Amino acid sequence: MTSREAILQRLRNRSGGELGVPDCDFSVMKRAPSSIAERIERFEKTIESVHGEVHRCTPQSWVARLAEILASRGARNLLVPAEHEIGHALRDSGRGDLPELLIYDEPIESWQAHLFNEVDASITSTRGGIAETGSLILWPTRDEPRLMSLVPPIHIAMLEASELHATLHDAMNAQNWASGMPTNALLISGPSKTADIEQTLAYGVHGPKELIVLVIE
């Protein structure tokens, strides 16, 4: 008998007999209806409490704001998506105050050391956000691979205000995650951090030291 069969058989032939299935009352997960403005406020408050930074922008103003943010950090370069409109907007902006724009368009194996050691910042889109926990929803794609939001010391994320959900429960149902998950899906709620040394918070332990969210209203 394989271990698989042995384990399943032991579980099925349980000596205590069949177990009752309790009802699950999910009403505690429900929230009173909220406006987009309320959700933005909540999102901002929560993510700032964990060292995230929020900038409220418009479709017209975000590029200029981004340029300011990057200049203030002295970023030498910015990793941008190749296909997504964010990438197009930046490349077509014709601004002289943006750093060098890089594209993640080859497999990680061919440029791993460069990504790990030379890239200062990245910008990605998001699939929405969660107000209650101050979280961004990211489903990495070929255009915005997984490591784009993890390896550079500064991660900038664009969030459409209309895509802010009240809770994770709401978000996964509104976006119907159960119908099919990507190879990797993420909730990101602040910069990388640790409290493993005497409960003292330190940022950027393995992932980005800074998470900057541009909320587009």
Add this chain to the structure above:
Amino acid sequence: MSRPNTGDPHHIDVKEFHPRARAAIADPRIRQNFRKAMDGLITKRKDAFAEWDLEALRDLGANIRLRALANLPDLLEQLEQKLTENGVKVHWAIDGDEACRIVRDICVARNAKTVIKGKSMVSEEMELNHYLEERGIKALESDLGEYIVQLAGETPSHIIMPAIHKNTGEISELMHEKTGTDLSNDVEYLTASARQQLREKFMNADVGVSGVNFAVAETGTLCLVENEGNGRMTTTVPPCHIAVTGIEKVVGSLNDVAPLLALLTRSATGQHITTYFNMISGPRKPEELDGPEEVHLVLVDNGRSTIYQDDELLDTLRCIRCGACMNHCPVYTRVGGHAYGTTYPGPIGKILMPHLIGLDEGRHLPTASSLCGACGEVCPVKIPIPDLLVRLRQESVDGDKLNPAKVRGHGAKRGTLEALVWKGWSWMHARPGVYRFGTAVAARLRMLQPGRLGGWTQYRTAPRLAAKTLHERMKEREQ
């Protein structure tokens, strides 16, 4: 030092709980480190639930876990089927050794020499690092706390904060000695140094090994909770990712995840959510540019299917490993995690470890408790930990005819004399005449009662027999 008998952490004698506990209590550094950390965690947890109907949320959490356990074999098969469809290879291991062999075989097939690890308590339970290292495969921990503990040649003292027993100064000295960093009490500097040291390792590792917080059967999704990003690195950068998990971690649907996640992070560290919630449903697709080309899941039984047989003990398997029970435990806070000598310390360890190592080896675990009930009160999935401790105490002396003992090594604490005394006690109490005579004689001879009653009077005053029996006093009142 936190561990009186240092040396090889893989050969701790669990039975030596008392000497270790005494040494820990006598060590002001351990007392201070734990007290400070636990007080902070208790406050943070309380604040994090302030807006919630906590009882309703705990009920929901408990019911989600119970529902998953009721359907456990079906859910495991569904999980396997979904993951296989998604391109993940699923393995089953009856015990820790088999799980270690599976991991090694995957490493050997890939000619892997170095393994980088995200935090995984199941891998601690399997003693995976030790196993791999004996076979020439280097396993490096990447969670900062685990990295520190590994540098020190120790084991974690808390399931969420492995290095909680050390203060900054101790960690600075350790990193200076082992990795050549400067001596410094600047946590930012120490953290940045570890980041640099580990980035090299991530880039060169052949395999990444992680744990799993929830495995979702409906979609074939492995969920990982973390703050540092090392879990994401481990599961994304190396070409092969192996996740190891206990068979009880499966839940039915994605909908089950939101309440459990809300309970887990708030109970563990008082966070609304962790920095990263990483949901993995498959290896890199041909068109993708990063992620592991191979993903494996090792489902580890290691005694869980035995716990599953009993209606009461089954509740042990609800656990979502938040650590709130240890944060609130007056015993854990004073003796620290290493005193237990087990993979899982504190209250959850006291009810889980006897199943994994037997009640003979773990005989002191169920009694390392004051039964104050704090653990049961804070448990996010309402595990009746105090009841289970009492049950295991009964098992360790072989219980009675109504509740035959079931746990491996049961009866380990049964003493012939003690059993005889209780037998006589029950015989006397079932016979009113003998009882009246016996108590009357005892009351008359009370001056002969010994002042010391073994361990009982070590920290207590012996109870004195009354001058008159209750029956005699009742008779006087009636007259």
